[in-house]
Amino acid sequence: MILVCGEALVDLFLDPPEGAQMAGRAVAGGSPFNVAIGLARLGVPAGFLGAISRDGIGAMLAERLRQEGVETRFIARSDRLSTISAVATGADGQPSYGFHGEGAADRFLMPADLPAALPPEVEALSFGSYSMAVEPTGSTLALLAVREQGRLAISVDPNLRPGVVPDMALWARAAERFYRVATIVKASEEDVRIAWGGRLSLQDAAAYWLGLGAKLVVITRGAEGAVGFCAAGQVELAARPVAVRDTVGAGDSFHAALLARLSQTGRLGLDTVAALDLSALRELLAYAATAAAITVGRHGADPPCASEVRSKLVDPA
Numbered sequence: 001m002i003l004v005c006g007e008a009l010v011d012l013f014l015d016p017p018e019g020a021q022m023a024g025r026a027v028a029g030g031s032p033f034n035v036a037i038g039l040a041r042l043g044v045p046a047g048f049l050g051a052i053s054r055d056g057i058g059a060m061l062a063e064r065l066r067q068e069g070v071e072t073r074f075i076a077r078s079d080r081l082s083t084i085s086a087v088a089t090g091a092d093g094q095p096s097y098g099f100h101g102e103g104a105a106d107r108f109l110m111p112a113d114l115p116a117a118l119p120p121e122v123e124a125l126s127f128g129s130y131s132m133a134v135e136p137t138g139s140t141l142a143l144l145a146v147r148e149q150g151r152l153a154i155s156v157d158p159n160l161r162p163g164v165v166p167d168m169a170l171w172a173r174a175a176e177r178f179y180r181v182a183t184i185v186k187a188s189e190e191d192v193r194i195a196w197g198g199r200l201s202l203q204d205a206a207a208y209w210l211g212l213g214a215k216l217v218v219i220t221r222g223a224e225g226a227v228g229f230c231a232a233g234q235v236e237l238a239a240r241p242v243a244v245r246d247t248v249g250a251g252d253s254f255h256a257a258l259l260a261r262l263s264q265t266g267r268l269g270l271d272t273v274a275a276l277d278l279s280a281l282r283e284l285l286a287y288a289a290t291a292a293a294i295t296v297g298r299h300g301a302d303p304p305c306a307s308e309v310r311s312k313l314v315d316p317a
Contacts, residue, residue: 006032006131009083031129038256038303047071057082076113078105128157133174249301257291
């Protein structure tokens with residue numbers, strides 16, 4: 001099992017106002033939430049660890065995980081409210097975002113909510129997004145990551161969201177706790193640009209993470225594909241041609257597929273990740289990029305199942 005740790009929330013998509021009313025559509029989301037579902041759809045046992053509210057939204061989120069086959073026994077239920085990310089479209093067609101999460105359940109995971117020991121079926125941990133930087137959840141998850149360092153593979157996706165935590169210095173300090181114990185760092189080109197203000201190249205960012213101890217660094221580049229770094233060297237992969245509907249959840253699908261393929265090929269152990277060769281890295285990137293390409297070809301964070309990825313890999317047309 002891969003245990004995905006972090007936040008679950010709803011994205012509330014609001015239609016243009018009609019008089020005093022705005023119709024809306026609530027969609028379950030959150031980067032770690034999406035990764036857990038992506039893993040389950042790819043046939044890899046997945047669990048979700050995080051704080052989820054007992055309110056109606058929280059009930060929907062927990063039920064969605066159960067329906068997707070994600071293990072929910074690691075969820076801490078909370079009397080705090082659920083986080084809502086509101087997306088409204090103005091008369092000019094441009095979206096505006098409002099994040100309503102101060103004091104919400106996903107920010108209040110406490111050390112007492114962590115299992116005293118993880119069950120033996122857990123083979124890896126995944127951390128990501130703003131739950132690494134908000135307190136007390138960030139420190140609680142860092143405690144878990146440090147506790148399991150050297151025993152389990154740990155994957156980190158910064159998934160920087162300045163609209164949630166606008167202080168980049170705070171982001172850097174919070175994320176450093178996770179980078180220092182990471183086996184795998186998956187990031188986007190945008191993450192690198194935001195984190196270092198455009199001062200570092202992708203190669204420099206990868207060298208930084210590898211220097212802290214990561215054994216595999218993968219940076220996605222949107223329409224330009226992805227690049228992977230490991231001890232054996234560097235592999236660049238062009239993006240798959242696809243008609244893009246939207247890019248929501250593409251990075252989460254990539255991350256889930258990256259971890260799923262490592263697990264499926266017996267390479268998710270600490271030593272086996274470190275021993276990746278360039279051929280294995282190229283195959284790994286191709287699998288993850290295919291999953292992301294399927295996701296951007298449909299609306300919303302809708303990760304593919306294993307058969308869809310296999311079909312695309314066998315017949316790219």
